[in-house]
Amino acid sequence: MNNSRIKQVMSAVFEVPLDSINENSSTDNLENWDSLRHLNLILALEEEFGVSIPDEEVGNLVNFKLIELTINELVK
Amino acid sequence: MKTYAEIQVGQKETLHHIITSEDISKFVELTGDDNRLHVDEKFASTTPFKKPVVHGMLGASFISTIIGTKLPGDGALWFSQSLEFLLPVRVGDELTITAEVLKKHDKEQIIELKTEIHNQNKQLVTKGLAKVKVIATEKPETQTAKIEAPQRVALVIGGTGGIGMATCLQLAKDGFDLIVHYNKNKEKAEAIKTQIESLGRKALCIQSNITDDKEIQHMVEKGLRNFGRIDVLAHCAASVIPNIKFQDLTWSDYTKQFELNIKSSLSLIQALAPGMIQEGYGKIIHIGSLAADKPNADWSAYITAKSALEGLTKSLAFELAPKGIRINMVSPSLVSTELTADVPEKIKLMTAAQTPLRRLALAEDVAGVISFLASSKSDFLTGENIRLNGGQIMY
Structure with missing residues (x-):
């Protein structure tokens, strides 16, 4: 469930088709994932899931799997 | 490569080689020694030898081979050689080259070798004495x-x-x-x-x-x-x-x-x-x-x-x-x-x-x-x- 919602958020923030987001998406392979959009992504994830992502985690969320793990921890 | 310690007085190594016309051509090409006694059959026929005689140093060069590859082998420094050419060598002769350790000089790590070349008829065609320094390599x-x-x-x-x-x-x-x-x-x-x-x-x-x-x-x-x-x-x-x-x-x-x-x-x-x-x-x-x-x-x-x-x-x-x-x-x-x-x-x-x-x-x-x-x-x-x-x- 969280998986598809994260993909939708990433698709919207990075302005790429939903089907281009997958488990291996990361700052290495999504060209639009720059530092500015990264902050937008954090805000969008916080809004979507109603959570507050700790400052020390913000820099770590550099790929889909890490985002999913962190969101799953925060929404428990 | 044999080390100095491994070499024993009396130790002997042997090499065989059949002399060919190609050997002579290569030797002439390398040294420029085209003495007609070695390369011209007609000229040779007018001499007491009647047939071309192989360059003495061509045969002797195999002494270098036996020292450099067998006794003592890689790293050998051959610094002295006496030679006597006793009989002529012809194309087709089958040479047996031998080197035998006569003496060891421990302090200088030098060996003396008796060097001889015989033909297929067991006749001694060349004889001499070699002195060789055995060089230790840096990488044991x-x-x-x-x-x-x-x-x-x-x-x-x-x-x-x-x-x-x-x-x-x-x-x-x-x-x-x-x-x-x-x-x-x-x-x-x-x-x-x-x-x-x-x-x-x-x-x-x-x-x-x-x-x-x-x-x-x-x-x-x-x-x-x-x-x-x-x-x-x-x-x-x-x-x-x-x-x-x-x-x-x-x-x-x-x-x-x-x-x-x-x-x-x-x-x-x-x-x-x-x-x-x-x-x-x-x-x-x-x-x-x-x-x-x-x-x-x-x-x-x-x-x-x-x-x-x-x-x-x-x-x-x-x-x-x-x-x-x-x-x-x-x-x-x-x-x-x-x-x-x-x-x-x-x-x-x-x-x-x-x-x-x-x-x-x-x-x-x-x-x-x-x-x-x-x-x-x-x-x-x-x-x-x-x-x-x-x-x-x-x-």
Whole structure:
């Protein structure tokens, strides 16, 4: 469930088709994932899931799997 | 190449060669000596020899061959030669060139050789006396040839762990016979032995508590009894790294890590060194950790011990290098093994994401570096710490 919602958020923030987001998406392979959009992504994830992502985690969320793990921890 | 000590008075070497027209053409081309007695049949027929005579130095040049390739061989410095050409040599003659050691001059490392050339009719056609200095090479054969020999033996401590097992299999593929040390997991050690044997190498499993000096000595003696030699030690033993907060640390947390990393390494080197010194060759490989360069919280005892291991590696590498023993270290980042199975998935993902090569280290990556350190390819490397971390730390 969280998986598809994260993909939708990433698709919207990075302005790429939903089907281009997958488990291996990361700052290495999504060209639009720059530092500015990264902050937008954090805000969008916080809004979507109603959570507050700790400052020390913000820099770590550099790929889909890490985002999913962190969101799953925060929404428990 | 024979060393001076190996050469004995009376020792003899022989070479055969059939003289052809092509030999003469090449000799003329090289030296410019186109004396018609050697190359012109008509001219030769007008001389008492009636047929062309082979250049005397062509035959004599095979004395150079026998000195340079057989007695003493590579590195020989041929500095004096007397020659008498007793009979003519013709095309088609089958020459037997012999060199026999007449005398040795120990102080100067010079040998005197009786050099003779006979033809197919056992007639002596050329005779002389050669003087040759036997030159020792800078790289003693014992330091390279022995490690390439098929009977190389490696002792892998912690052979049943992730890195240890990958190391055993890699070294078996490299041609080593293996002593697989284990602490508790006999079944796995036996399974690894079977895999090593399927690669065509011999293997012996030995159980030992490596924090006990006597058990280490016993293990090394048993290994030597079975294989006769141990060329390489790869110390891959490890334990689960406990997470202990600063305020909870006790000295015993440190001594546990020091016993496993420092005491056992020292005891192993002390047990293996006599044999390696006798051979003039040995390789010791320790496993360090990226954490010693890039520390993380709660691992103080482990990090301190791994840092100390680098000190042990460098200090003993310096001391034992003149004896031919090389001691090096591989310091991997987080390796995906059974030992790290309990590390949270998030930490593994973060580590991979922060690694320029974007993955965790594999046991096979570590085994690959150990393979290099165990091989003769790294013979000029000692006291080095090879950082295997996908680019996380670059010096």
